[in-house]
Amino acid sequence: SQTIHQWPATLVQPVGSPLSLECTVEGTSNPNLYWYRQAAGRGLQLLFYSIGIDQISSEVPQNLSASRPQDRQFILSSKKLLLSDSGFYLCAWNLEVLNNSPLHFGNGTRLTVT
Amino acid sequence: AQSVTQPDIHITVSEGASLELRCNYSYGATPYLFWYVQSPGQGLQLLLKYFSGDTLVQGIKGFEAEFKRSQSSFNLRKPSVHWSDAAEYFCAVGALGYGGSQGNLIFGKGTKLSVKP
Numbered sequence: 001s002q003t004i005h006q007w008p009a010t011l012v013q014p015v016g017s018p019l020s021l022e023c024t025v026e027g028t029s030n031p032n033l034y035w036y037r038q039a040a041g042r043g044l045q046l047l048f049y050s051i052g053i054d055q056i057s058s059e060v061p062q063n064l065s066a067s068r069p070q071d072r073q074f075i076l077s078s079k080k081l082l083l084s085d086s087g088f089y090l091c092a093w094n095l096e097v098l099n100n101s102p103l104h105f106g107n108g109t110r111l112t113v114t
Numbered sequence: 115a116q117s118v119t120q121p122d123i124h125i126t127v128s129e130g131a132s133l134e135l136r137c138n139y140s141y142g143a144t145p146y147l148f149w150y151v152q153s154p155g156q157g158l159q160l161l162l163k164y165f166s167g168d169t170l171v172q173g174i175k176g177f178e179a180e181f182k183r184s185q186s187s188f189n190l191r192k193p194s195v196h197w198s199d200a201a202e203y204f205c206a207v208g209a210l211g212y213g214g215s216q217g218n219l220i221f222g223k224g225t226k227l228s229v230k231p
Contacts, residue, residue: 010154034218043222046220062118092158103148103219108156110155
């Protein structure tokens with residue numbers, strides 16, 4: 001069966017420091033991969049999605065970036081964190097969209113920027 | 115543009131009572147609709163989905179939802195709520211292109227469910 005792993009689970013970083021959050025999917029190949037951010041009372045905001053290695057689409061311009069160096073690995077990064085980057089970050093995957101596959105989420109990373 | 119509205123930010127029900135969480139969507143064609151549940155500090159778990167066919171769909175944990183095209187609604191229901199159902203619930207619609215080149219979803223802002231003993 002397929003599983004998705006996100007780490008770290010929690011992270012406290014000072015303003016201006018770099019960020020790297022990692023997500024990996026097991027048990028499938030060529031998944032679509034997504035990064036969402038969830039802020040309190042604001043629902044989920046799609047940040048990036050990827051349909052293949054090195055194919056990244058950005059939904060929201062900001063100081064975050066994403067990379068997909070391997071088929072089942074998706075990384076969210078920042079060179080310099082802002083206070084507004086605090087939130088709950090969720091990685092998700094689904095399969096070939098022609099099969100109408102729903103999104104499957106990881107357990108998230110709680111990021112606090114101080 | 116597509117959008118999802120969950121009118122109720124917070125609902126409190128007594129254990130054993132029935133539950134209905136409201137969801138309204140804006141979409142020009144036949145939508146792909148989902149309900150997810152999120153426990154505190156956790157990711158989202160899929161409860162059920164609607165793509166086509168029978169407008170009443172059954173999900174996990176005793177939940178069901180009914181698609182009503184005339185009302186642009188996809189309300190989630192459960193006949194008898196358990197204390198373990200306390201969580202936040204999100205309605206979502208497939209973004210434009212879902213089923214084609216994209217697979218991302220547009221989410222409502224969520225409804226937090228509290229259960230009184």
